Amino acid sequence: MSKSELCYLCGELIAAGEMSRDHVPPKVLFPTSLRPGLQLLRKLPAHRECNGSFSDDEEYFRAKILMMSERTEGAEAQLRDFLDSVPKSLSLAKRLAGDLTNTTPAGLTLPAGVIGMNYDGTRTDRVVWKIARGLAFRHYGELLPSAPKPSATIGLLQGPQFLRLLKGHEYFQHVRKVVVSREAFSYAYGTERGEGAHLTVFFLEFLSAVVGYAIFHNTDCECPSCADRTK
Ligand SMILES: [Zn+2]
Numbered sequence: 339m340s341k342s343e344l345c346y347l348c349g350e351l352i353a354a355g356e357m358s359r360d361h362v363p364p365k366v367l368f369p370t371s372l373r374p375g376l377q378l379l380r381k382l383p384a385h386r387e388c389n390g391s392f393s394d395d396e397e398y399f400r401a402k403i404l405m406m407s408e409r410t411e412g413a414e415a416q417l418r419d420f421l422d423s424v425p426k427s428l429s430l431a432k433r434l435a436g437d438l439t440n441t442t443p444a445g446l447t448l449p450a451g452v453i454g455m456n457y458d459g460t461r462t463d464r465v466v467w468k469i470a471r472g473l474a475f476r477h478y479g480e481l482l483p484s485a486p487k488p489s490a491t492i493g494l495l496q497g498p499q500f501l502r503l504l505k506g507h508e509y510f511q512h513v514r515k516v517v518v519s520r521e522a523f524s525y526a527y528g529t530e531r532g533e534g535a536h537l538t539v540f541f542l543e544f545l546s547a548v549v550g551y552a553i554f555h556n557t558d559c560e561c562p563s564c565a566d567r568t569k
């Protein structure tokens with residue numbers, strides 16, 4: 339059985355009528371004007387339904403990284419697309435407006451004129467993890483579980499400095515950086531250095547402005563927290 343017949347999202351076989359080819363990362367995260375860069379992305383096999391279950395979160399993610407971006411070239415291009423699709427995005431826009439707040443999570447009221455942003459980390463983490471799984475499948479031939487281990491660290495950061503940090507970082511080895519499209523998407527990945535090392539890391543840079551990260555224990559890790567989970 340070849341791996342290409344397996345859905346990289348659920349690990350099950352794909353029947354002919356259920357086949358879709360999913361870009362990793364999803365096409366929606368590429369501004370239209372930068373989509374020629376997509377040719378460099380391999381598409382992975384997935385059930386139409388598995389893939390489709392992410393589309394709301396991917397729309398949310400797209401808007402969120404745009405809001406977190408400085409005015410980079412990629413962000414400007416994505417903003418033009420976003421404004422072109424305003425009617426379709428209205429309910430999403432309402433949701434995003436609901437994320438704006440003048441109160442911090444701890445209940446502090448921010449000074450006048452300062453607006454903070456809540457964000458639905460569950461939704462954005464789900465997209466970061468999906469992309470990391472796709473890249474792990476592609477580069478390591480590994481099917482990561484649909485729910486990350488509790489020890490995994492997943493999130494979004496403003497600023498691409500982390501991608502630069504990873505390259506040449508003493509903590510990680512076999513680091514590779516892949517530039518898919520300078521303005522839209524690059525990523526770097528590697529593994530922890532040293533004896534007993536058990537971490538894999540993916541850093542995903544969007545719009546030259548926002549970095550998603552997934553740092554997780556390898557599938558075969560037998561550390562106490564991973565061993566606990568398999569009981
Ligand atoms: Zn599937």
Ligand SMILES: [Zn+2]
Pocket residue numbers: 489536555556559560561562563564565
């Ligand atoms: Zn572990």
